[in-house]
Amino acid sequence: MTTPTRKILHADCDCFYAAVEMRDRPELADVPLAVGGSAEKRGVIATCNYPARAYGVRSAMPTAKALRLCPDLMVLPPDFERYRVVSRQIQAIFHDLTALVEPLSLDEAYLDVSTVTRFRGSATWMAQWLKQETYQHTGITLSVGAAPSKFLAKVASDWNKPDGLCVIEPERVDAFLQELSVKRLHGVGPATAAKLEEMAIHTCGELREWPLDILIDRFGKFGYRLYELSRGIDEREVAVTRERKSVSVETTFDRDLPDFEACSQALDPLNHKLRQRLERQGNPPLDKVFIKVRFDDFSITTQETAGQEPSSTHYRSLLEQIWYRNPRPVRLLGVGVRLTPPEGQRQLSLSLGTV
Template identity: 65%
Template sequence: MRKILHADCDCFYAAVEMRDDPKLADIPLAVGASVDKRGVVATCNYPARAFGIRSAMPMARAMRLCPHLHRISPDFDKYRRVSADIQSIFRVLTPIIEPLSLDEAFLDVTDVNHFRGSATWMARWLKDEVRRQVGITLSVGVAPNKFLAKIASDWNKPDGLCVITPNQVDSFIETLPVDRLHGVGPATAGKLKARGIETCRDLATLSLSALMDDFGKFGVRLHELARGIDERPVKIERERKSISVENTFDHDLPDMAECREHIVALVERLEDRIARYQHPALNKLFVKVRFDDFSITTLETAGQTPALDQFLPLFDEAWQRAARPVRLLGVGVRLVSEDARRQLGLFEPANPDDN
């Protein structure tokens, strides 16, 4: 049985702004572009929600609902820094983290031994540490799978903690409205409602074949979700550190001249591959050479232009280290780390957060 946490900051952008300027804490606050820029509400705080203001609402409408609404333009660089701070707290607990946005992530804590393996205590610790170190509140859901953990984190927001233990799954799911299920939008919900299906208890009465007739492959998923089943793993997003191509040759390349010819083709492939990553920030260029005695050497140099005239001298120098026939050649680039990119302001604005 797995233990999954879903951690979700409460009105994240607004929370960061209130942290940095406590005068904003008790007044209606919305983060988003201005009315004359036809902005929408990215996030608003709870006093603003009391006026009926919601995420994704046009700012003009929000201002009509609450004329004294305080508006702030979003500062995505700041939110990214705060997000990185929060994620570093997550990482103290487990490396198995799947961020969904700047303020939301799944954590798989199945194999974590801290707190005697109690996921509830881990969730409490996360909430406490984020409040203490970062100064904002987090709602956490604890459940045996991702979809239930996500519903749980939303259950008693803000500053919520909701635990669904394995033996509570059935009773929790029974009364759950079908539109709370992962992947069920208004269209599917409407179709189900037309057949008198409103809760998961209703949904569970439909056979697999009936669901497949109506919803195709998604019918299989609905059949599982209605029973609280969701096997999706928490997917770790690893930061890409380099882009490279290499080739192992059927016959060893006898000398430097022949290797140089193959470098030409490799650099072309590398340029293609780099293009697919849409302007990654390059930091260094490197070559990799494996000789016929299986010794391996890599050599790198600072540089942002992955061109042939950069790689050839690098290869020449690497080859001379052993000056033997060659089994494998590779060329690549190392990327600027996300932390460094953040400091250089190289990130694009992310999608607005919803709550």
């Protein structure tokens, strides 16, 4: 008995926060619009519509820079409660198709429809139905990718945005990957892309020509992931139960940070990335903030405090407590938050400004 081919959908709302605002205020549909923090408070853009993107405005861009690129840009403060209401409506539509739904954020999810018999088992028809139902019931457009794996489904959903549909059938996977840019591989950022460029690797087809041992030598354990993805290998299951208990970001430095001041300066970009990640998840209620430090001897320590918002100031205070117990060079820094349990009543609200 052969194992049936997996059918994975990746569904992603188009510029979700801005889409909700345009739905509720149709006069904003054709004007450059963004949702984010104010320039006066050093805020950042959470998302923007396509007229704004035509000016070069992008998510995670400082609002002040966005306004320089597009002086007529309308920047609205986020209304996360309203976005959550719409998100719950969309998630209900997903669950009407399959119980195997892995939400990634308010506006994005994976669905495993491998065993769904509706629509004659056609992933293409299921994707079309999702798009139609979502727009009919919420007024929000959805881009959907269908493929045999999570990796390829995510690539496919980005292929024809906005309001797109891209299907990568199993028999097309090899040809599709042959010409796919390595920059579209999950985890390939500017630094990795530059290394691949130095090796004259631009497509997955070119990446396949390199032996696994050389890729591991050049990229460490990520070399194995590159080897797999270039061949379409991604066995990750759609994770139905994803109860997040914390959200964090961390970075390992090329050279150990020698003193407290160097560590302190590294906190601002980490805190900025953390707040962006929290914004993408709808700013969930927070319980504690924490910092993680790995020293040059690979020992790890953490420090946390309750009742605070994530800010460079608070993380600097936690770092200070760790540092003066036993100062030594630092190899890795991480900052994060612990989320309030479902029964918790206390909720800390986050602004989109940075501290």
